[in-house]
Amino acid sequence: MNRYTISVLVNDEPGVLQRVSGLFGRRGFNIDSITVGGSEQIGLSRMIIVTSGDDRIIEQVEKQLNKLIDVIEVTHLSLHSIVERELAFIKVKAEPSKRPEILGVVHTFRASIIDIGPNSLIIQVVGELNKMEALIELLKPYGILELCKTGTTAMIRGDKHP
């Protein structure tokens, strides 16, 4: 099982996310994460999908996606040198006495505090999967109250683009 990141340029139409995610579900392809947002072109959205499987599966994923009429272009990003990032909010239990310690961890990871409550902090972190996981591990002892992640977004490095 390998992990693959693909970029899918789609029409910005109602139901497109469903067409794409439905395809993954019914063909038995995994979705590790999926992000959707606007693209550089008017009327088109870009999805970044992280999937896993063997080479045959990823070939089928690409081909089946290409058959969807609302899919304009599929790029197998993992074949290129890419940057990948994910953003997470982590709400940690933090009585005032614990805050300095937690701040130390946050600074080391170049994360930031974006909200302070009477007994909690919200930490924002941007990074690759490993960094995110390492930070979460370190914060666990303080008590993670809530965690949300955006899923991975990615782009080919350098001048190349899909």
Add this chain to the structure above:
Amino acid sequence: MEHLSKSTSQPLEHSQEMITGSEVLLRCLLKEGTECVFGYPGGNVLYIYDAMVGNPDFKHILTRHEQGAIHAADGYARSTGKVGVCIATSGPGATNLVTGIATAYMDSVPLVVITGNVPTTVMGTDAFQEADIICMTMPITKHSYLVRDVNELPRIIHDAFHLANTGRKGPVLIDIPKDVSNQTMLFQPSENISIRGYHAAPSPNQAAIDDLLQAIAESEKPVIIAGGGVVYSNASNELLEFVHRTNVPVTMTLLGLGGFPSGHQLSLGMLGMHGTYTANMAVQQADLIISIGSRFDDRITMNTAGFAPHAKRIAHIDIDPAEIGKNIGTDIACVGDIKAVLEYANTKAKRSRSDNWIQALKENKAKYPLHYMDSDTVLKPQFVVEMLSKTTDGEAIITTDVGQHQMWVAQFYKFKHPRSFISSGGLGTMGFGFPSAIGAQAGNPGRLVVSVNGDGGMQMCAQEMAVCAIHNIPVKIVVINNQVLGMVKQWQEIIYDNRFSHIDLKGSPDFVKLAEAYGITGLRASTTAEAARIWQKALETPGPVLVEFVVPKEENVYPMVLSGTNLDQMILGEFE
């Protein structure tokens, strides 16, 4: 029957006038060449049906169930190559189409399916007869459109016809909310197609075809597997020429029947679960497999791990790149429209070294022909199909339902022409056989259309006999009645150790009387002698006729390859 072509039609006027969405729909359908629409009205398509009043150009056939409408549109499409069109209302009307949409999707049949929906103002409120048909049919449509604005309608209809009947063909659904069907617009037909990101068919990769031709030239035991794609791409003549140039024998998939003449000396018959001995053995012994427009369905490969073990190369010609390598690994992939691929191939094709191979296959054909034990006392279903084949000289359009009779037709009817075998292959939809014949007859008014059904499937859409009667649609409806769900019985007998469960169709109506109740001539035969006489009478009777052939329930379809076993592990039945 009514003449369906629009001989009285005036040139369409596109003067600048405000017309409703319903009127736009009808004009656009006519502009796309729609000869006949099958449908069923209901609350949310009332504006559309209202627009039909007083429009003599627009031919609509009212079926008795939405399922009948879509199977008829399907039969029309398969037999003519044109897009089949059907209409149903929202909610239950739309959901009654689902089986038909899935049937067409599995077999790549071009349909434009029009459904009404509740007004946009109440969408999402669980309004009366509201169903999210777009969502429900996403996995079984090539594409679908929800029309939110009447101004979009001309473009959507034009695009839908293009999508349905280009590339790998398939059903396209257009969902029209009731208010949109009554909104007015300044009508302007859509002339251009620009569907961003849609590439109907890539032009053939000549280097890959050259590789294939080289592999053929070196091959001693090549086999072509001809599938439905040959028929859909209108490539039968090109295939025939290719076979003559390369001297490669041909086996057909179920949907490939008719794509290559059954009687040709290089035809091995159908392969697969109920394929001929010669075809199945040929695939298992071949050194080169050339699949042309077949998707290596599990009913032809059987156990994929044991498929074609001696093939040095497997070549696959298909219009859909996603089929390459999906079920069976491919060494030579020729993606493109089959007609275009074969046209190029025919400019360079060389003969294979197949002389000894063909000799051996001929011997197999002689030694192990399709076979059944005929009887003087009882009427055998295979005899009935052979009789249909002989009396029509293989020239009829035959539609079938699903089950044993379908396999017997596939085995014993000698198809000569493409688009003459109409059957639900991929989905295996019971109830398809009879209504699809209505559509096939509507699209081919001059041809003999015979619908072969079992007593099970006939009861799934029997109500459409009303349509045949009312419009005098002269389908010859054959019911091969063995009083049992035969294919299920066969599996229970062979695989489930004779533990028969819910297969007895006792309590079925008297089919002759049922036909008569609808105003159709009904005939019955139970012996060989009667069968010939009664069938002749049916052929000579103008208009629709139902002929019931009463056959024994014991008969099984052989050869048979059990699921999970290899293609050459055939149960041969009475040979053993």
